[in-house]
Amino acid sequence: xxxxxxxxxxxxxxxxxxxxxxxxxxxxxxxxxxxxxxxxxxxxxxxxxxxxxxxxxxxxxxxxxxxxxxxxxxxxxxxxxxxxxxxxxxxxxxxxxxxxxxxxxxxxxxxxxxxxxxxxxxxxxxxxxxxxxxxxxxxxxxxxxxxxxxxxxxxxxxxxxxxxxxxxxxxxxxxxxxxxxxxxxxxxxxxxxxxxxxxxxxxxxxxxxxxxxxxxxxxxxxxxxxxxxxxxxxxxxxxxxxxxxxxxxxxxxxxxxxxxxxxxxxxxxxxxxxxxxxxxxxxxxxxxxxxxxxxxxxxxxxxxxxxxxxxxxxxxxxxxxxxxxxxxxxxxxxxxxxxxxxxxxxxxxxxxxxxxxxxxxxxxxxxxxxxxxxxxxxxxxxxxxxxxxxxxxxxxxxxxxxxxxxxxxxxxxxxxxxxxxxxxxxxxxxxxxxxxxxxxx
Ligand SMILES: NC(=O)c1ccc[n+]([C@@H]2O[C@H](COP(=O)([O-])OP(=O)(O)OC[C@H]3O[C@@H](n4cnc5c(N)ncnc54)[C@H](O)[C@@H]3O)[C@@H](O)[C@H]2O)c1
Numbered sequence: 001x002x003x004x005x006x007x008x009x010x011x012x013x014x015x016x017x018x019x020x021x022x023x024x025x026x027x028x029x030x031x032x033x034x035x036x037x038x039x040x041x042x043x044x045x046x047x048x049x050x051x052x053x054x055x056x057x058x059x060x061x062x063x064x065x066x067x068x069x070x071x072x073x074x075x076x077x078x079x080x081x082x083x084x085x086x087x088x089x090x091x092x093x094x095x096x097x098x099x100x101x102x103x104x105x106x107x108x109x110x111x112x113x114x115x116x117x118x119x120x121x122x123x124x125x126x127x128x129x130x131x132x133x134x135x136x137x138x139x140x141x142x143x144x145x146x147x148x149x150x151x152x153x154x155x156x157x158x159x160x161x162x163x164x165x166x167x168x169x170x171x172x173x174x175x176x177x178x179x180x181x182x183x184x185x186x187x188x189x190x191x192x193x194x195x196x197x198x199x200x201x202x203x204x205x206x207x208x209x210x211x212x213x214x215x216x217x218x219x220x221x222x223x224x225x226x227x228x229x230x231x232x233x234x235x236x237x238x239x240x241x242x243x244x245x246x247x248x249x250x251x252x253x254x255x256x257x258x259x260x261x262x263x264x265x266x267x268x269x270x271x272x273x274x275x276x277x278x279x280x281x282x283x284x285x286x287x288x289x290x291x292x293x294x295x296x297x298x299x300x301x302x303x304x305x306x307x308x309x310x311x312x313x314x315x316x317x318x319x320x321x322x323x324x325x326x327x328x329x330x331x332x333x334x335x336x337x338x339x340x341x342x343x344x345x346x347x348x349x350x351x352x353x354x355x356x357x358x359x360x361x362x363x364x365x366x367x368x369x370x371x372x373x374x375x376x377x378x379x380x381x382x383x384x385x386x387x388x389x390x391x392x393x394x395x396x397x398x399x400x401x402x403x404x405x406x407x408x409x410x411x412x413x414x415x416x417x418x419x420x421x422x423x424x425x426x427x428x429x430x431x432x433x434x435x436x437x438x439x440x441x
Contacts, residue, residue, distance in 0.1 A: 036106045036396060039066040039099035039129075040090075041120055043078030045212070046134060047111030050161070050385055051078065054109075054393075055085040057386035061393045066091045066099040070224035071244075073215050094224050096120050100127050107396055110134060111161075114260070115253040116231045118143035125150045125158075130396045132389065134161040135267075136259040137409035141417045141438060144410040151406040159392035159402040160409030162267040166391055167384035169350045169375055173335065173342045174272045181352055181368050182337025185273050189319045189334040190265040192257075195327040209304070209324045214245045242299070249300040251424075256302025257322045258287070258419035265333060266310075267404070267412030269318055272342075273335055280411045282310040282318070285418035286428045293325030308419040320419075339366040347384070348375045 040051060047069075054062060067078035067090045075092050082090045091098075096112075099105060100123045107130040110120045118138045124131045125147070137160055138144035151158045164170050177185070196209040220226075220239040228244055229235045232252045237243065247253035248260055270280060289306035291298075304324040311317055332345040340354040350373040354366035375381050388404070395402040414431065418438060422429045427441035 035063040036061055036393060037104055038062050038064045039102065039105040039108045040064055040078060041068045041096045041099055041108060041110045042112040043067060043069050043074045043081070044111065047109070048077055048081060050109065050111055050389065051081050052085070053383055053386040054389045057390040058393050059085070061397070063088060064090050065105060066093065066102065068093045068096050068099050070094050070227050071218070072222040073217065094227065097123065100124050100129060105129060107131065113247045113253050114255065115139045118147065119231050121147050122150060125154050125156065128154055128156055130157040132159045132161065132392050133409070135409060136255065136263045136413040136416055137406060138413065139255070141414055144413050145436065148406045148410045157392065157395045157402050158406040159388065159395070160404045160406065161388070162264055162404045162409060162412055163384045163388035164264055164268040164347065165271050165403045166388035167347055167375070168379040168381050169344050169347065169373060170268055170272060172373060173344055173350060176342055176352065177273055177276055177335065181340055181366065182335060182342055183339030183365070185276055185335060185337040186315050187317050187319070187336045188269050188273060189336065190269060190332070191320065191329060192261050192265065192322045192331045193327050193329050194324045196324070210248045211246055214241050218244070249302055251301050254302065255416055255420040257306045258308065258423070259413060259416040261322060262308065262320055262419060263412045263416040265320060266318070266415040267408065268333060270411055277312060277314055277316040279313040279316055281431055281433065282312045282415050282418065284311050284428055284430045285309065285415060285422050287419040287422040289423060293323070303423065306419070306423065308422070310415060340368065349373070
């Protein structure tokens with residue numbers, strides 16, 4: 001089959017798959033102009049971005065009534081986005097409980113640092129609010145498990161911020177796997193490589209990887225430092241603007257590479273090949289790495305270099321690597337099957353190549369020809385987050401199912417926590433599916 005005919009057929013099938021995802025009605029729209037009333041917790045870098053994407057894809061469905069952030073600068077930024085894009089003025093607060101406890105709020109977006117996900121999500125679920133919760137679902141396995149249990153008991157809609165599931169390239173990849181393009185699958189390679197300009201003086205404000213710009217005006221008061229620490233393990237730490245704005249570098253607030261980045265890739269591996277492998281969680285993980293690229297005196301705690309090797313039930317292996325000192329290979333997953341390979345690169349390009357490549361004289365193992373797809377050219381989808389948010393809001397309105405429910409978020413996060421534990425203990429870790437507990441060494 002020619003690449004063009006194959007592409008046309010595939011694109012038709014993706015549209016059908018999307019249309020079939022409709023689910024049961026959950027609630028009907030409410031509030032002014034019949035829109036869902038949205039309470040927004042945290043408008044930092046991701047929160048502001050997701051909010052912008054929400055206005056792009058779903059302006060017709062929402063009215064943001066509350067914005068909450070403990071840093072005054074970001075609180076003002078969030079309010080400004082609502083005023084500019086939504087044309088209304090939201091209430092503002094530094095206390096997330098004001099948002100959750102307002103009976104007029106229908107849905108809550110949570111884009112706070114990782115250590116705050118659990119208290120905020122649990123409070124929202126107890127108040128029976130639908131939530132869009134940024135990944136990872138929790139800072140620990142136990143936190144995630146409690147969120148899943150309450151979400152499923154409460155029967156509200158939870159969408160975890162693993163937006164790759166709404167990326168049409170991955171929806172396509174999943175379909176291709178189901179249609180036999182790669183055959184039996186035992187191996188996936190996933191990676192995320194980044195770099196930063198080491199020649200630039202950080203004092204001049206140019207961000208290095210995970211050393212994001214700290215606004216000049218920050219103080220313990222306008223960041224509400226005490227409140228930031230409320231959900232952290234150590235509560236008596238003196239004010240640190242680095243900890244507040246660059247929280248990913250510290251174990252108290254983040255699992256580092258494994259829960260910040262890797263979870264996207266364990267998630268999408270499950271999404272794309274999980275059905276074929278028939279296994280959701282690994283049996284074991286062995287992770288290693290260190291702070292190799294960072295250099296210089298620094299109080300960074302999490303590694304900038306990490307590899308994690310996973311063995312899953314049913315003879316499936318996931319090979320993950322991440323390095324912050326060379327971005328040549330970018331971001332990607334390679335789903336390597338017996339009949340062919342699907343690679344999704346930088347969340348922008350999908351390529352399919354049949355097997356084999358090098359065995360001289362061998363007949364092709366697949367009847368499918370090579371294929372390439374591009375996120376803009378073939379799908380006109382610049383940012384999957386817009387569709388991820390729309391999918392969430394549609395689910396709340398009963399027009400579909402959330403594509404990344406709490407359980408999927410937890411299945412993505414457990415391997416991340418396994419990698420953190422293995423890295424920190426310098427030992428292999430094992431997942432006991434019967435007890436849902438991790439064993440170290
Ligand atoms: N899905 C994705 O692709 C993606 C990308 C980036 C970040 N994220 C996730 O988004 C979340 C936020 O990351 P970020 O990069 O925006 O961090 P950030 O530091 O830029 O923003 C965090 C915001 O939370 C606020 N905050 C902290 N404690 C708070 C509290 N108790 N109450 C209210 N506000 C509080 C801070 O003032 C800040 O504005 C994290 O969970 C991260 O993992 C997801």
